[in-house]
Amino acid sequence: MNIGEIAKRAGVARSTVSYVISGKRTVSDEIRRRVLAVIEELDYRPNAAARALKEGRTRTLGLVIPPASQRLTDMQLGFVASVVEAAAHADLDVLLSPSGGDHERSFERVITGRRVDGVILMEIRLEDDRVTRLRQAGLPFVTIGHTADAGDVWWIDVDYATLIARCVHHLADLGHRHLAFVNRSAELVAAGYGPGHRALAGFGAAVAERGLTGVDICCPDEAAGGEACVERLLDAHADVTGIVTINEAALPGIQRALQHAGLAVPRDFSIAGVAGRHWAEDFRPPLTAADVPALEMGDQAVRLLLERIATPEAPPRHVLHAPPISLRASTGPAPFR
Amino acid sequence: MNIGEIAKRAGVARSTVSYVISGKRTVSDEIRRRVLAVIEELDYRPNAAARALKEGRTRTLGLVIPPASQRLTDMQLGFVASVVEAAAHADLDVLLSPSGGDHERSFERVITGRRVDGVILMEIRLEDDRVTRLRQAGLPFVTIGHTADAGDVWWIDVDYATLIARCVHHLADLGHRHLAFVNRSAELVAAGYGPGHRALAGFGAAVAERGLTGVDICCPDEAAGGEACVERLLDAHADVTGIVTINEAALPGIQRALQHAGLAVPRDFSIAGVAGRHWAEDFRPPLTAADVPALEMGDQAVRLLLERIATPEAPPRHVLHAPPISLRASTGPAPFR
DNA sequence: TTGTATGCGTTATCAC
């Protein structure tokens, strides 16, 4: 079933069918009706490969996700969901590529061979080979997160340093003097995961500015790890009265550890951080946290990418999100000890 | 950058370059080396669209996921992850398509226009338009889950009826006489979501067989909903001593409600079900449950699809998984009341 | 062992 078949049955030239479909030149009403009727009858759809070959674009975006073997966080999932949604809205398809581990071939396949018109990259590290590779491939791309030297790339990110600093200031205002920062997993941080490093820097700066003492600790990205981490933390630093965190997946475990230690939140202990809305609201009591606007960010990433594809020479654009901290119920005045 | 350019620089015919790449006929060592050197130097990769047009296949699979707006469950995420992984392993790309809601266009785009060689469909309902549509489109597809009339389609599913029945028998053996079944969300069940209906049927049959009393209740797929649901349940049916569930996302809420009601698990109350391993292990105490082998199933779905593509006339294949129930710590003898 | 020629299904340029 191809455009020639439609043309033959409608008794017109192939080009006429093409123009009926694209509307790029005027076609008499009668012929258009006849062609459309045949298209309808045979349920004809243009062949995507032929069109891509001729037009030089695929109407497809590549989305490079973290290796799926390690569970995606809620936030990452939100990005994927919103990117797919926004792409669909722009009549674009999304080609998924896991990266990292032994998935180099998949990544290479997606970015070479003109398979996609552009790429959205997630889970960026301060130094990121994939960014280097995309730069050299000359394929338009936008990153969610940004490398250390991202002046020339288009990106969109959450301002972890600022958000974590705000959490520290909030707790300091409440009288807390000894805080802990619960980071993402040690492997991730060691690999140069941007949010981990930037949030830690923000924590350090704010703690210093307010003259507090602060300890930081890496924590596996899951409940059991969070529980163990906080147990150790409470053990080693009995004076800590508040936690600041960006590790949403560890929250259920953190909660269990505090409960187990007989610490009531927020009476005996406060906690605040950056987390997907869902995690924050599921915390008991609901978590005072900056809600990452993952849905909005995915949408924005697609818009930026389309802009970049449309105007390759435009100067790079960066967007840094610093959503307000939603005051919920997990922070309160520092306890007397 | 195309094959002709490589040919010119290497001083050979285009077909020779093509054969060097595909290896489909022997090429003298010297010429092959020369060609490969040029390919390497220019970092040439065959154009995917041209290849797809010529070969009549795209080396791409379509993966139709539930509308991403509603959070994907862990299990669904496991399917996506393993499908992408298995596809990458077979050097195939995965085109993602959200379905349901206002995403019909995306779905249509993926299945028409020969954009993919085959489709994997998730989150199947007993009556499912998408299955009908794919049947009529004549595109090879495999479903994870199965419709009521799935004799002629290739599918792979979890045997919810059997697994839930096993949970009931397990609890009955422990002396429980009054059980409750916590289903997925009312909307999902009303929409004809297969697992919900089949699990309920299995529950009803097993309860009848053992002469127990059973109540069933639909429950939103999230923690807060689970908490509210179980509160109502305990209120209305004080004699219930055990819950059987397929609603993994509600588990944290169920746990909170039981705790809040002062019921210790498993001393005062037992709970068992079907859940992703992660949810089961995060439950306190760890949940006695059938661990859905999501990773294995995604892999299998890809294998089945490739088989179906390779042999279009082969009789349909069905795989029903009934993994054993992992005995953990959430079930115990019925309490005296 | 290598080269030549053709067609996959579109879109767009040119001629009418």
Next chain:
DNA sequence: GTGATAACGCATACAA
């Protein structure tokens, strides 16, 4: 307002 035709980049049957 419409039709014929030349690419797009590749794979392969056929010729040498």
